[in-house]
Amino acid sequence: MGQDKMTDLVIVGAGMVGLTLAALLADSGLSIRIIETREFDADHALSWEQAQREQGYDSRVSALTVASQQVLTVAGVWSQMEQMRLMPYRAMDVWDGEGTGHIRFDCTELHEPCLGHIVENRVTQSALLQRLAELDHCQLSVGVALNELSEPDADGFRTLTLSNGEALQARCVVAADGALSNTRRLAGIGMWEWDYGHHAIVTTVTTEQPNQATCWQRFTDDGPLAFLPLANPHLSSIVWSTSPDHAKALMELDDEAFCQALEQAFEGRLGRVTHSDSRYVLPLRQRHARHYVKEGFAAIGDAAHTIHPLAGQGVNLGLMDAAALAETILDGLEADVDWSAEYHLRRFQRARQGENLQMAATMEGFKRLFDAEGVMPRILRNAGMTWMNRLTPVKNHIVQQAMGLSGALPRLARRPVKE
Numbered sequence: 376m377g378q379d380k381m382t383d384l385v386i387v388g389a390g391m392v393g394l395t396l397a398a399l400l401a402d403s404g405l406s407i408r409i410i411e412t413r414e415f416d417a418d419h420a421l422s423w424e425q426a427q428r429e430q431g432y433d434s435r436v437s438a439l440t441v442a443s444q445q446v447l448t449v450a451g452v453w454s455q456m457e458q459m460r461l462m463p464y465r466a467m468d469v470w471d472g473e474g475t476g477h478i479r480f481d482c483t484e485l486h487e488p489c490l491g492h493i494v495e496n497r498v499t500q501s502a503l504l505q506r507l508a509e510l511d512h513c514q515l516s517v518g519v520a521l522n523e524l525s526e527p528d529a530d531g532f533r534t535l536t537l538s539n540g541e542a543l544q545a546r547c548v549v550a551a552d553g554a555l556s557n558t559r560r561l562a563g564i565g566m567w568e569w570d571y572g573h574h575a576i577v578t579t580v581t582t583e584q585p586n587q588a589t590c591w592q593r594f595t596d597d598g599p600l601a602f603l604p605l606a607n608p609h610l611s612s613i614v615w616s617t618s619p620d621h622a623k624a625l626m627e628l629d630d631e632a633f634c635q636a637l638e639q640a641f642e643g644r645l646g647r648v649t650h651s652d653s654r655y656v657l658p659l660r661q662r663h664a665r666h667y668v669k670e671g672f673a674a675i676g677d678a679a680h681t682i683h684p685l686a687g688q689g690v691n692l693g694l695m696d697a698a699a700l701a702e703t704i705l706d707g708l709e710a711d712v713d714w715s716a717e718y719h720l721r722r723f724q725r726a727r728q729g730e731n732l733q734m735a736a737t738m739e740g741f742k743r744l745f746d747a748e749g750v751m752p753r754i755l756r757n758a759g760m761t762w763m764n765r766l767t768p769v770k771n772h773i774v775q776q777a778m779g780l781s782g783a784l785p786r787l788a789r790r791p792v793k794e
């Protein structure tokens with residue numbers, strides 16, 4: 376075997392979170408290698424226009440918070456994303472389908488131009504790939520998986536064996552390979568994990584009435600149903616979380632029957648649902664890594680934690696992880712300490728684990744409250760929503776959380792203070 380290739384940092388997974396970390400480290404002077412199993416043709420991934428022409432709207436979208444917008448601005452991609460396609464949303468309207476509870480958040484009450492943006496995952500990923508293609512410090516290998524990962528040697532280097540037979544030596548390995556992270560498993564980090572008992576159906580739908588730049592969410596008996604506004608005012612991306620049996624039945628319906636079922640479940644808020652694109656179904660599980668770091672190792676994004684999509688926070692937490700880890704590494708380089716040592720990487724873990732666990736607990740509480748049957752939970756839900764809707768400070772606190780502006784934000788996620 377020839378000499379192993381030496382790299383400062385290997386990021387496993389070219390999803391939104393792994394790519395953001397690489398872009399945030401553009402000026403670090405570190406050599407970075409990204410490993411991605413998908414066989415996507417790098418040129419195709421770079422060509423947004425081609426993807427748009429051939430594939431229309433991506434069925435996977437994310438509600439990106441103001442804090443995530445800031446991180447992507449620092450990563451050098453937000454203006455490119457604006458040129459591609461994204462949709463600012465100005466209001467959120469949430470109601471309990473089984474009662475009278477209702478709460479509405481509007482950006483005008485907060486003197487903000489919007490509450491966040493609905494962005495197709497493909498837009499974020501394409502903009503990041505374009506940015507990384509301009510940078511010399513970063514090399515992307517696609518169609519390759521990580522097969523083996525050694526413990527650090529005496530000099531602190533881990534050896535990675537890839538599926539193409541290549542061997543790499545890295546000072547630090549970052550698992551950004553999503554919910555089923557093999558990299559985290561190879562590093563010997565266990566998970567707390569349980570099933571939400573929900574499957575989510577996602578697709579793009581056409582509605583008779585315009586989406587009003589509003590995120591709509593109805594809590595049904597079986598789970599939350601969200602309509603997220605897209606740039607075309609008659610299009611919305613839906614996330615319908617429901618029991619596995621109900622999801623299976625909905626997936627078996629033809630398009631016309633599915634549109635009818637959706638319109639009924641949504642109480643016809645946007646008039647008739649006239650068209651639905653291809654539907655995809657995803658099982659929803661809560662996962663949380665017991666640790667995020669080891670010597671020469673860190674886990675970020677879905678590789679470290681997954682939560683229910685009902686508050687649209689998953690990738691936002693992942694982008695905060697990327698910002699906090701980039702910050703930890705950059706601070707270590709500036710202070711001339713061993714930035715890949717476990718004692719140093721624990722700063723990143725301390726910054727993020729509490730925040731992520733708190734969000735997971737909030738989602739669990741929401742899910743249980745809205746799952747619970749009977750008169751008392753219903754009274755609590757309805758009275759709670761109505762009370763919150765009237766009480767400005769409580770409402771402001773919730774919306775600050777939804778915009779990603781509360782809690783201990785990484786430096787790279789804070790908006791510059793206006794002069």
Ligand SMILES: Cc1cc2nc3c(=O)[nH]c(=O)nc-3n(C[C@H](O)[C@H](O)[C@H](O)COP(=O)(O)OP(=O)(O)OC[C@H]3O[C@@H](n4cnc5c(N)ncnc54)[C@H](O)[C@@H]3O)c2cc1C
Pocket residue numbers: 387388389390391392393410411412413436437438439519520521551552553554556557558575577614657675676677678684686687688689690691692693
């Ligand atoms: C229905 C639904 C709706 C959602 N809506 C929202 C929302 O509105 N807002 C929000 O913030 N979040 C939302 N989320 C969550 C969000 O989609 C995820 O948190 C986000 O995609 C995670 O990004 P990631 O980069 O960590 O992982 P991923 O997107 O999973 O990327 C991981 C990458 O690693 C690659 N990979 C996997 N294994 C390997 C390997 N062994 N070697 C190399 N590469 C590998 C994969 O191919 C992939 O490219 C939603 C999730 C669901 C299920």
